[in-house]
Amino acid sequence: MKIGIVCYPTFGGSGVVATELGKALAKEGHQIHFITYRQPTRLDFFSENLYYHEVDIKSYPLFEHAPYELALASKMVNVVKYEGLDLLHVHYAIPHASAAYMAKQILKEEGIYIPVVTTLHGTDITLVGKDPSYEPVVTFSINQSDGVTAVSEDLKKDTFEHFDIKNHIEVIPNFIDLERFKKQKKEHFKLAICPHGEKLLVHTSNFRKVKRVEDVIRVFYQVRKSIPAKLLLVGDGPERDKMERLCRDLGTCDDIRFLGKLEAVEEVLSVADLFIMPSEKESFGLAALEAMACEVPILSSNAGGIPELNIDGVTGYVCDIGDVTTMTEKALEILDDKNLQRFKTNALARAKEFDVAKILPLYEKFYIETIEKFQSKFINV
Ligand code: GMT
Numbered sequence: 001m002k003i004g005i006v007c008y009p010t011f012g013g014s015g016v017v018a019t020e021l022g023k024a025l026a027k028e029g030h031q032i033h034f035i036t037y038r039q040p041t042r043l044d045f046f047s048e049n050l051y052y053h054e055v056d057i058k059s060y061p062l063f064e065h066a067p068y069e070l071a072l073a074s075k076m077v078n079v080v081k082y083e084g085l086d087l088l089h090v091h092y093a094i095p096h097a098s099a100a101y102m103a104k105q106i107l108k109e110e111g112i113y114i115p116v117v118t119t120l121h122g123t124d125i126t127l128v129g130k131d132p133s134y135e136p137v138v139t140f141s142i143n144q145s146d147g148v149t150a151v152s153e154d155l156k157k158d159t160f161e162h163f164d165i166k167n168h169i170e171v172i173p174n175f176i177d178l179e180r181f182k183k184q185k186k187e188h189f190k191l192a193i194c195p196h197g198e199k200l201l202v203h204t205s206n207f208r209k210v211k212r213v214e215d216v217i218r219v220f221y222q223v224r225k226s227i228p229a230k231l232l233l234v235g236d237g238p239e240r241d242k243m244e245r246l247c248r249d250l251g252t253c254d255d256i257r258f259l260g261k262l263e264a265v266e267e268v269l270s271v272a273d274l275f276i277m278p279s280e281k282e283s284f285g286l287a288a289l290e291a292m293a294c295e296v297p298i299l300s301s302n303a304g305g306i307p308e309l310n311i312d313g314v315t316g317y318v319c320d321i322g323d324v325t326t327m328t329e330k331a332l333e334i335l336d337d338k339n340l341q342r343f344k345t346n347a348l349a350r351a352k353e354f355d356v357a358k359i360l361p362l363y364e365k366f367y368i369e370t371i372e373k374f375q376s377k378f379i380n381v
Helices: 013-027 068-083 093-109 135-144 153-162 187-193 213-226 240-250 265-269 286-293 324-335 340-352 356-380
Strands: 002-006 031-036 050-054 087-091 116-120 147-150 199-204 229-234 256-260 274-277 298-301 316-319
Touching: 002 013, 002 068, 002 093, 013 031, 013 050, 013 087, 013 116, 013 286, 013 356, 031 068, 050 068, 068 093, 087 093, 087 356, 093 116, 093 135, 116 135, 116 356, 147 153, 147 356, 199 213, 199 265, 199 286, 213 229, 213 240, 213 274, 213 324, 229 265, 240 256, 265 286, 274 286, 274 324, 286 298, 286 340, 298 324, 316 324, 324 340
Parallel strands: 002 031, 002 087, 031 050, 087 116, 116 147, 199 229, 199 274, 229 256, 274 298, 298 316
Antiparallel strands: none
């Protein structure tokens, strides 16, 4: 198949999933055309089946905000037309699904019919999408998509609850490349960070409010009162300054390191004993899956789709959002030497269920079904 993939090319989970999906499809022999405003972060190599089309966002003194959606729709029109695409797959509803709708209508005028698959990733529904300033367009463009997928049962439920959706939503979870995300031998690294055999706790996120990084630091602060431990914080974002201040106020600076945005996160995960994800909202929790693939147990909140991934008492523990006291107790239970190895083994076993080799065929099947349904609609009209 010739597939156009539209996504945010930044560090966000939706962009990572879209890019990894495109790479995996290309390996299977599909021709993949990425349409984004910048080269996606994980697309920095050559492959005969991968193409990249940059959206040119032209500005003009009259525009306070350059009309990205129009530039994107125009680029989609050209790529579909000149590359002869079979399907457009847009990741994150805003504004990709509505831009795809516009491109589809323009192409229809020229006698070109292109089906659109929209994948809902999370905040496009739970946070931004349901805001009244976007809701009508999000509802319309989901209903106008020829196929819709969501990354968890919980996100599907949320979408039906908050929007008037007439379409079927197929759940296709996030996936993991177990070749890249696996425990590597990095003992020297562990020794440098934890010279006295301290337990190593890790959190990675974009440091937005919904990630509740403050809970990570407060849990760590309590854990450290009972056992020697260190904390690595990977990523960056709006909450970082506040979190650095909190570390200073709690007097924990010596045991916490902010690593910033790190591409090779699997190296850090390889030496971690516990991954903390206390999010307020989380449709799936790709960062937790990456940790599990590196044999790291998860201490998480029960937000969104996380409990579909992190099995309470098996791969880690699932606690109420903001319940730092219970989180601390559970962290200590996981980190106890008589339990830790069991949790690590279970985390890896669970991660294997989300192997890209298992999830990729679900997307391929969904594409074929969507194209067939789309074609029969036109034949029957
Ligand atoms: O987590 C983020 O803030 C980034 C966000 C995105 O859209 O880029 O991630 C969302 O999509 C990921 C991939 O499907 C999911 O694994 C994350 O759980 C989801 N984040 C939220 O729902 C907050």
